[in-house]
Amino acid sequence: MVPQAPCSAMAPELPVPPWHSGLPDPPWRYSLCPSPAPASRKEKKKEKEKEKENEKEKEKEKEKEKEKEKEGVGIRLLIRHFYSVIFQSSKLSPLIIAHVNFIFSRTKELFVINPAGLLYYQWLLIITIPVMYNWTAIIIRINNLYWSTLTLTTIGEMPSPELDSEFFFHVVDFLVGVLIFATVVGNIATMISNMNAAQAQFQWFDFLWTNKKAQVEREVLRYLPDKLRAEIGMNVHLDTLKKVRIFADCEAGLVIELMLxxxxxxxxxxxxxxxxxxxxxxxxxxxxxxxxxxxxxxxxxxxxxxxxxxxxxxxxxxxxxxxxxxxxxxxxxxxxxxxxxxxxxxxxxxxxxxxxxxxxxxxxxxxxxxxxxxxxxxxDEEDIKRRIAQIERFAGEVVEDEDEEEEIEKKEETEEQKKEEEPEKEKLEEDKEKTEEKGGKNGGSNQRGKER
The missing domain is CATH 2.60.120.10 (Jelly Rolls)
Known part of the structure; x- marks a missing residue:
């Protein structure tokens, strides 16, 4: 047999003729390289050893990652502990500020504080180990704390500042005291309001029911069973709905639905x-x-x-x-x-x-x-028209009556005037008669004188 050339030295694959397009590849087109020889036992052992080494390396990497995670958890715990310490110290901020006020009031120095001084040491002993100190010092420190509290709340009196640093300290101290006082009062107010929240809600609904007597019945009744809801609706609204003429003879089921x-x-x-x-x-x-x-x-x-x-x-x-x-x-x-x-x-x-x-x-x-x-x-329209006609007639009669009354009043006035004029006329007639009589007498006497 002719020995086969290695695969790299073999001729390239032959092209497929055009008439063979669409058909499966012919067998002479495949590579003529011989199949690889089966691996020996040594090679298999080496591969297994490599796999074990890879697994060990992966395990080591996992352990390192776990250690890093533990270190990260430790750092997180430290950070949380640090935050908790800050939070707890913030709760004690009024005492710390009062302590600073006490030190400043005794030493008159803000930026230079001797930690080995007697007052500072006594104050720390009172905070940490109050049993080891005598009661007189405790009373003194309580008095100092009382003075600091009054100063922070701007209730007490402070000595007049002398140095620039003292002025600055007083300003900051007053501002911090006002903020602390406001937060304390606000927290107390919210606590009291939260305690009375349920009672206030009950009073509100009681007020609505007693004054307006109006509730959103659908929201109240929607959680009840259908039969119980129908019974409640019948007891509340049945008498009211029966007064409507068009619903008087309706079916009971329809009336119940309308009530709800x-x-x-x-x-x-x-x-x-x-x-x-x-x-x-x-x-x-x-x-x-x-x-x-x-x-x-x-x-x-x-x-x-x-x-x-x-x-x-x-x-x-x-x-x-x-x-x-x-x-x-x-x-x-x-x-x-x-x-x-x-x-x-x-x-x-x-x-x-x-x-x-x-x-x-x-x-x-x-x-x-x-x-x-x-x-x-x-x-109603006919009645209205009839009533209007009656009113018009009555108004006409009233007008006629008023005219007659006016004529009667005029007649009475004329009669009264005539009665008043009659005595005057009688007097005038009497005066005329008297003058005529006097004139007759004078004429007779004149005639007699002429005759003589």
């Missing part, structure tokens, strides 16, 4: 519940208040609605043939603080989807109410 959909609302004095011409999206049932149907001027009151009255039931039914449609036909104003129950149009239609017969019955009742109201309005 009633929402309490509160209005202040002078608020408009509805205005004439507005779109009616809800009906109202009066719980405990008085409402006035007023004119457009907002002053003239036509009717006053009391407890148990209702309005807006026609506007939420979309009854065909209604002239007003879903528009409000009157202005309704709250006289005082008003508590009402509100039933929205969406809630009513949602409840009526499961009761189609009740929906048809309600629409029929609404038409009857509209017809009845139309008759009443026609009668």
């Amino acid at each position: 959909k009633l929402r309490p609302q509160v209005f202040s004095p002078g608020d408009y519940i509805s205005r004439k011409g507005d779109i009616g999206r809800e009906m109202y049932i009066i719980k405990d208040c008085k409402l006035a149907v007023v004119a457009d001027d907002g002053v003239t009151q036509f009717v006053v609605l009391g407890d148990g009255s209702y309005f807006g039931e026609i506007s939420i039914l979309n009854i065909k043939g209604s002239k007003a449609g879903n528009r409000r036909t009157a202005n309704i104003q709250s006289i005082g603080y008003s508590d009402l129950f509100c039933l929205s149009k969406d809630d009513l239609m949602e409840a009526l989807t499961e009761y189609p017969d009740a929906k048809a019955m309600l629409e029929e009742k609404g038409r009857q109410i509209l017809q009845h109201d139309a008759k009443n309005t026609n009668q």
Whole structure:
């Protein structure tokens, strides 16, 4: 046999002819290198030893990483301990500042403090080992602490500063004391407010119930079972809902659903519940208040609605043939603080989807109410016209009576004037008669003289 050349010396792979494209490669195209000889036992042992060495190196690296992690944990613990020490020392900052005040007040030096001095040493002994010191020194230090506390809180008196450093120290001391005093007072205030938080919340809900008697019933009842919620709704709202004419003969299930959909609302004095011409999206049932149907001027009151009255039931039914449609036909104003129950149009239609017969019955009742109201309005218009005519007649009669009275008064005045003029006329006539008589006598005497 001809010995094979090594793979590196072999000819390159032959090209594939064009007619062979798309087909698997021919066997003569593969490399003719012989398969490698199987590894010997020594080589296998060497490979295993290398693998073991690699594993050992990996284990060593892992141990080093663990040691580094432990060192990092130790550093973290030291940092945490350092922060805790700082935090604890910050809690003792008032005492430290008081201690500095005490030293400064005794030595009159801020930047030069002798740690081996007697006062400083005694103060440290009082802080660390109070039992080893006599009680007189403790009392002295307590007095000094009292003076420092008064100084920090700006309550006590401090000696007047003499040096520039003393002025600076006094300013910083006062500012720090004010900050400490403010933080202490603020923390005490928050503690007291947090202690009374539950009581304040209870008082708030009690105030709402006693004064407004309004709660968000849906939020309160949504956690209860359906049957219990229905029983509560029946006990609270059944009598109120039965007063509405269109709901008087409805099914019990529909009435219960409508009761659970009633929402309490509160209005202040002078608020408009509805205005004439507005779109009616809800009906109202009066719980405990008085409402006035007023004119457009907002002053003239036509009717006053009391407890148990209702309005807006026609506007939420979309009854065909209604002239007003879903528009409000009157202005309704709250006289005082008003508590009402509100039933929205969406809630009513949602409840009526499961009761189609009740929906048809309600629409029929609404038409009857509209017809009845139309008759009443026609009668009212006729009554109004008749009353206006009566008022006009009465006004005309009153005018005629007033004219007659004026004529009578004029006649009486003329008669009185005539009566007053009669004695004057009589006097004038008497005077004339007297003058005539005197003239007659004088004429007779003259004639007699002539005759003589």
